Amino acid sequence: MKLALKLSDVGNFKRILGFVLSVRKQCIFKFKANELNIISVDRESPLIWGTIGSANFSRFDVIAKxxxxxxxxxVEPLFQIMKNFEKAPVTSDLIIKLQRGEESNTPKDNSSKRKRPVFLHLSYNEDITCTSEISHSFSIPVSLLRGKLIERIQMPxxxxVELIADMNQTLISFFMRIERYKAIDNINVVMNRLGEIKIELKDEGKKISLKWKSLLDTCSPEEVDALTRTDTETPATHVA
Structure with missing residues (x-):
């Protein structure tokens, strides 16, 4: 098993992580031959599925049986590392590799089983002066998902599809306002082709309507097909 990635621009990756972090921290990364799926799932909350194509990476090696x-x-530490990388005067790509740590003894059922922890190792170089630079390296602990467990995770x-809207970062605050109503069975999200969006719900017999003042960028069904064929570098995020 081998995972080796390089990014010179972390903008798209960081954007999806920021959206996911506004809901929850724990995520599943599903690396396939040509894309990375970022999945955030909870039994009592919406499933979030983001996809980043290999075109966003300068290196994308995924080798597995x-x-x-x-x-x-x-994903919180990964998001913070990408924020720092984006701000720093870097002299290298951000390198991400899957690595195993040293073996450790974990007692179980009065016996010892040797386990090797797994990490995502990240590194990049930052320019300090005209003649010197500093290397940054980080290790984020991860759990490997194997076999049928990862196979069962499929995009809903x-x-x-009649309309697609670009959910920009500023819209997160709008959805955070309705977090207090998560116990309500039905919440209607209404959007039109002008890019207007509002939330309608009933709480204790009262009708409540929340409207976003700005307009979102929208695409018609015909434009959706064209984007799917031509824009392979743009990440997609879905909430179900």
């Missing part, structure tokens, strides 16, 4: 590597991790189907 079933051509898929599944990891579970807390999307039917009858």
């Amino acid at each position: 079933d051509e898929c590597i599944g990891l579970e991790l807390n 189907p999307i039917h009858n």
Whole structure:
């Protein structure tokens, strides 16, 4: 098993992580031959599925028996590392590799089993002066997901697509406002082709309507097909 990635621009990756972090920290990374799926799932909350194509990476090596590597991790430290990388005067790409640590003895059922912890190792170089630089390296603990467990994680189907809107970062605050109503069974999200979006719900017999003042960028069904064929570098995020 081998995972080796390089990024010179972390913007798209960081954007999806930021959206996911606004909901929860724990995520599943599903690396396939040509893309990375970022999945955030909870039994009592919406599933979030983000996809980043290999075109966003300067190196994207995923080698495994079933051509898929599944990891579970807390994405908060990864998001912070990418923020620092984006701000720093870097002199290298951000390098991400899957590595195993030293073996440790873990007692179980009065016996000892040797386990090797697994990490995502990240590194990059930062320019300090005209003649010197500093190397940064980080290790984020992850859990490997194997076999049927990772195979069962599939993107939910999307039917009858009529409109797509760009959910920019500022919209997160809008959805955080309705977090207090998460116990309500039905919440209606209404959007039109002008890019207007509002939330309608009933709470204790009262009708409540929350509207976002700005307009979102939207695409028609015809434009959706064109984007799917041509824009392979743009990451997609879905909430189900």
